[in-house]
Amino acid sequence: MGHWIKACSLNQVGKNEMYAFDFEEKRLMITNLNGTIYATDRICTHAEADLSTGFLSDEGVRCPLHLSVFNLENGKPQNPPAEEPLKIYNVKIDQGEIYVEV
Numbered sequence: 001m002g003h004w005i006k007a008c009s010l011n012q013v014g015k016n017e018m019y020a021f022d023f024e025e026k027r028l029m030i031t032n033l034n035g036t037i038y039a040t041d042r043i044c045t046h047a048e049a050d051l052s053t054g055f056l057s058d059e060g061v062r063c064p065l066h067l068s069v070f071n072l073e074n075g076k077p078q079n080p081p082a083e084e085p086l087k088i089y090n091v092k093i094d095q096g097e098i099y100v101e102v
């Protein structure tokens with residue numbers, strides 16, 4: 001069990017936007033995909049690309065470098081070259097603030 005940290009306010013992550021933030025050594029992002037909030041690592045598991053500068057679609061987030069798409073619910077890459085899943089985190093929303101279990 002981890003502990004919950006505050007990531008940002010809900011209104012900082014508009015629909016189909018990403019919000020990048022760091023906690024200790026972790027590089028994380030919050031994604032609002034069609035109104036659902038997800039928390040994941042933001043560095044691609046293939047190389048050092050920052051997924052928060054990538055592209056969102058219904059399938060997830062597409063890496064800007066070699067274009068693997070990661071599902072935001074389970075972290076799984078949907079296409080090569082990435083093979084390792086992206087780490088995902090539990091999220092909760094309380095009084096308009098987004099919390100992540102790290």
Ligand code: FES
Pocket residue numbers: 044045046047048049063064065066067068080081082
């Ligand atoms: S760095 Fe993301 S797919 Fe290669």
